[in-house]
Structure formats: structure tokens, C-alpha cells
Amino acid sequence: xKEIELINLRKKREKHFLQSDGSIIAxxxxxxxxxxxxxxxxxxxxxxxxxNNYYRNKENDYQVYFKDSSIDxxxxxxxxxxxxxxxxxxxxxxxxxxxDNNINYENILNGIDLEYQLLSNKIKENxxxxxxxxxxxxxxxxxxxxxxxxxxNNNILAQKDNQVIFTLDIPYMIDSSNNTNYNxxxxxxxxxSLYPVSYTHLRAH
Numbered sequence: 172x173k174e175i176e177l178i179n180l181r182k183k184r185e186k187h188f189l190q191s192d193g194s195i196i197a198x199x200x201x202x203x204x205x206x207x208x209x210x211x212x213x214x215x216x217x218x219x220x221x222x223n224n225y226y227r228n229k230e231n232d233y234q235v236y237f238k239d240s241s242i243d244x245x246x247x248x249x250x251x252x253x254x255x256x257x258x259x260x261x262x263x264x265x266x267x268x269x270x271d272n273n274i275n276y277e278n279i280l281n282g283i284d285l286e287y288q289l290l291s292n293k294i295k296e297n298x299x300x301x302x303x304x305x306x307x308x309x310x311x312x313x314x315x316x317x318x319x320x321x322x323x324n325n326n327i328l329a330q331k332d333n334q335v336i337f338t339l340d341i342p343y344m345i346d347s348s349n350n351t352n353y354n355x356x357x358x359x360x361x362x363x364s365l366y367p368v369s370y371t372h373l374r375a376h
Contacts, residue, residue: 181212206232217289260311
């Protein structure tokens with residue numbers, strides 16, 4: 172008899188399997204593999220699929236939607252009925268390339284790609300500067316949200332009633348020699364429900 176998963180024993184990072192001799196083997200993972208839906212643990216599947224004019228992830232407790240072009244709000248992130256709509260200022264109209272749990276807007280700005288990797292409990296954003304002579308010191312996004320955005324220790328916290336819903340982690344750069352540069356900062360202002368966000372001191376070396 173092949174091992175059988177005991178679905179009722181699932182946890183965020185655990186699976187349990189009944190063996191042919193009646194024993195049970197637990198497998199523990201280093202990251203979340205399940206999320207709760209209707210009080211049951213469901214397998215996370217961040218494979219990107221096409222739906223109408225959007226690409227989205229299949230199954231997770233967050234939903235992310237990417238437009239099939241980069242004009243206007245090209246990315247929407249939803250969790251716990253809250254949202255972030257993100258656009259990039261003066262972007263080129265780019266059709267993204269998708270593979271597995273990755274999506275890439277090549278040349279969304281001249282000399283810059285935006286790449287997103289959907290992970291179990293976060294989205295990793297890579298800003299790829301392809302021109303080694305690139306000297307611009309900032310990159311501008313516009314965020315529309317029903318949450319309050321604040322900067323804390325160079326993270327951006329998206330909050331509701333002082334409860335953190337999303338976190339935009341500290342940005343950093345890695346050059347072609349694998350050197351890491353943390354001298355990058357968020358600038359954040361607010362106009363009604365809109366937040367212009369800039370990455371500052373952004374330049375290639």
C-alpha cells in the first residue's frame with residue numbers, strides 16, 4: 172500500500188502520512204505549504220495562470236493579480252479583504268512573461284526589468300538594472316490602498332487600526348559581482364488614498 176496523507180493532521184508546515192505498517196510519518200518543511208480556508212488546510216499553489224486580462228496565483232491566502240500590460244495599476248495584492256494597487260510612473264506598455272510562479276516585465280522602464288516571484292507567504296520583487304551606466308537615483312511607484320502606509324526602520328508597513336496587514340521589506344541591491352548595497356531608502360507621502368513611493372539612491376555601479 173502506498174502511503175496515504177492524513178489531511179486532517181495538516182499544519183502550516185507539516186504533512187502526515189499513514190504507512191502500510193500502520194505507522195505515521197510526519198514531514199516538516201522550512202516554509203508554509205498550507206493555508207487555512209474554511210477552517211481546513213489547503214495546499215499553497217502559486218503557479219501563475221491567465222484569467223481574463225490578468226495573471227493570478229492559483230491558491231494562497233493572498234491573491235495577486237498582474238495586468239497583461241504594464242499601463243496603469245499593473246499589480247493588485249489582496250489579503251484579508253484589504254488591497255494594494257501598484258503602478259509605476261512613466262512605464263512602457265509591456266506584456267509580461269510568466270513561468271511557474273514568476274512574472275517578468277522586461278524593459279518596463281528603459282534599461283529596467285521588474286520581476287516578481289510568488290513565494291509561500293510573500294512576493295519577492297527584483298528590480299533589474301541592465302545598463303551598468305544607469306545613474307538615476309530614484310524609481311517612482313504609485314500605491315492605492317484602503318490601508319495606512321507608514322515607514323518603520325526602512326520597511327513600509329501597511330496597517331489597519333494599528334494592525335500590520337502587509338510589510339514591504341527593506342530594499343537592497345546586488346551587483347553583478349554579488350556585492351550587496353543597502354544604501355537604498357523608501358520615500359513615502361500621502362494624497363488621500365494614494366501613496367507615491369520612491370526608491371531613492373538607486374543606481375548601478
